[in-house]
Amino acid sequence: MRRPDILWRLGSFAVAAALVGLWQLTADLKLVSPVFLPGPDKAWTALIRGFSSGDLMAKLLGTLAHMLYGWLCASFVGIALGAAIGASKTMRDYVAPSLEWLRPLPVSAIIPIAIALFGLTQGMALFVIAFGAMWPMLLATIHGFAVVEPRLYEVARTLHMSRLAVIVKIALPSASPDILAGMRLSLTVALILSVVCEILAGLDGLGHWVLLSARAFRSADLFAGVILLGIVGYVTATAMAFAERRLLRWRGVGH
Amino acid sequence: MPHWLKPLVLPVALIVLFEAWARATDLQSDSLAPPSAIGRALIEALGSGELWIATRDTLASTLAGLLIGSAIGLMLGIALGLSSGFNRLMDVTIEAIRPIPSIALLPIALIAFGFGYRMEIVIVAFACIWPMLILSRAAIGGIEPRLLEVARLLRLTSADRVRKIVIPAALPRIFVAFRLAAGIALIVAVTCEIAINPIGLGASIMAAQQALRADLMLAYLIWIGAIGFALNAGLLLAQNSLFGRAALAEIAR
Numbered sequence A: 001m002r003r004p005d006i007l008w009r010l011g012s013f014a015v016a017a018a019l020v021g022l023w024q025l026t027a028d029l030k031l032v033s034p035v036f037l038p039g040p041d042k043a044w045t046a047l048i049r050g051f052s053s054g055d056l057m058a059k060l061l062g063t064l065a066h067m068l069y070g071w072l073c074a075s076f077v078g079i080a081l082g083a084a085i086g087a088s089k090t091m092r093d094y095v096a097p098s099l100e101w102l103r104p105l106p107v108s109a110i111i112p113i114a115i116a117l118f119g120l121t122q123g124m125a126l127f128v129i130a131f132g133a134m135w136p137m138l139l140a141t142i143h144g145f146a147v148v149e150p151r152l153y154e155v156a157r158t159l160h161m162s163r164l165a166v167i168v169k170i171a172l173p174s175a176s177p178d179i180l181a182g183m184r185l186s187l188t189v190a191l192i193l194s195v196v197c198e199i200l201a202g203l204d205g206l207g208h209w210v211l212l213s214a215r216a217f218r219s220a221d222l223f224a225g226v227i228l229l230g231i232v233g234y235v236t237a238t239a240m241a242f243a244e245r246r247l248l249r250w251r252g253v254g255h
Numbered sequence B: 001m002p003h004w005l006k007p008l009v010l011p012v013a014l015i016v017l018f019e020a021w022a023r024a025t026d027l028q029s030d031s032l033a034p035p036s037a038i039g040r041a042l043i044e045a046l047g048s049g050e051l052w053i054a055t056r057d058t059l060a061s062t063l064a065g066l067l068i069g070s071a072i073g074l075m076l077g078i079a080l081g082l083s084s085g086f087n088r089l090m091d092v093t094i095e096a097i098r099p100i101p102s103i104a105l106l107p108i109a110l111i112a113f114g115f116g117y118r119m120e121i122v123i124v125a126f127a128c129i130w131p132m133l134i135l136s137r138a139a140i141g142g143i144e145p146r147l148l149e150v151a152r153l154l155r156l157t158s159a160d161r162v163r164k165i166v167i168p169a170a171l172p173r174i175f176v177a178f179r180l181a182a183g184i185a186l187i188v189a190v191t192c193e194i195a196i197n198p199i200g201l202g203a204s205i206m207a208a209q210q211a212l213r214a215d216l217m218l219a220y221l222i223w224i225g226a227i228g229f230a231l232n233a234g235l236l237l238a239q240n241s242l243f244g245r246a247a248l249a250e251i252a253r
Helices: A003-028 A039-053 A053-085 A089-102 A107-118 A123-144 A150-158 A161-202 A205-213 A221-246 B002-022 B035-047 B047-084 B085-095 B102-113 B117-140 B145-153 B158-195 B199-211 B215-253
Strands: none
Touching: A003 A039, A003 B002, A003 B085, A003 B102, A039 A053, A039 A107, A039 A150, A039 A221, A039 B002, A053 A089, A053 A123, A053 A205, A053 A221, A089 A123, A107 A123, A107 A161, A107 B035, A107 B085, A107 B158, A107 B215, A123 A161, A161 A205, A161 A221, A161 B102, A161 B158, A205 A221, A205 B102, A221 B035, A221 B102, B002 B035, B035 B047, B035 B215, B047 B085, B047 B117, B047 B158, B047 B199, B102 B158, B117 B158, B145 B158, B158 B215, B199 B215
């Protein structure tokens, strides 16, 4: 980093700190009722207390588990289905339009159907999260397969490669930027749906924690939960962006 | 087979198969209903006032939240796009707030505003700020620099510069951002209603589920899907007729 960059970065942290200070001041002067807005000091104490008593850690792990299991299921199914549909022109003509029609459907609307099918269980949450997180990956994979350089397919034909080899060796690597972008989008969807399912089904997780805190008007605990959810969102998105850069490094060379 | 018919084959076949299966097994279920029963429930719901009131509630919250959120996002996006110093100073703050899932704010909005339109509008607005902010900031960053030089040469005031140069130049991409934000707004509104808020289509579909009316529940699902489709199609149509190819550059990326 060059020196001015570091100064700007420091300035940027200073602005954030000043805003937190403003929040503290608002809370201290009771400009907004403390029932709705605890100061950052209270939220921080609640966060530490939650972790030391162990409750919050269990809730955090619960949410992470919901999110990651659902996301992994969605990744497998989404990419496999996307590859199956995207690899064949006939399938793309017949199936892809139906999927495009379904795209604007708010995925949370399938929650009632999932509840009717599975009841208020972990299975329901897994189904909803996996189903919702599958769409971005499915559509991205189909798109990635559709725009593979046609000459690569011609090469595969002259080499007499099998259909599976074509998918694994040519189409998947070529579609990987689209697929990874879809996986990044899905991560956000998975987090949101995890929180919604926890709120609705009372499953162990941060969604349940924030709802209970709100019901009991424990606003400091509530803010601690929301801050933690923000951190989960930030860390998972950053990790995914890092993985994306690493996995796509090979594309930078030789182009 | 003619080209336009191909996309219809799969959905029609699925509907016919499902209907046949439901009739053959004499389906009695709390979670599934044959398409004919869903169709009847949908027609019946369209005839009664409830579905329209729920639709109005959902759309009102969606649009109000969308307008408030995108106005805030657009103003911030323009300010950040025009001044790179301001952009760098706000970087940490924005990156710290943006990853908070909008639904996590639901309990906060609940204790602050109670049930009803207000909490939903606040959450929808929060969700709409970010796509609008990020994309309009990028749109302004992508403006031909010579246009800004012209503005400087003409000694336009900053208000005039934004009104006469920046907004017209970035408008196609800003509209694309608005269309994306509209999709997010509807999703967030329905999710709020399903999770907590007892108004609108999300609450109606939950009520149908709790009443074990599988046909009505699936009819509502189809209606919600139709509204999402219509909103997206309408905005896409507006985008194409207003901006034509100018907006396509953004989609390709």
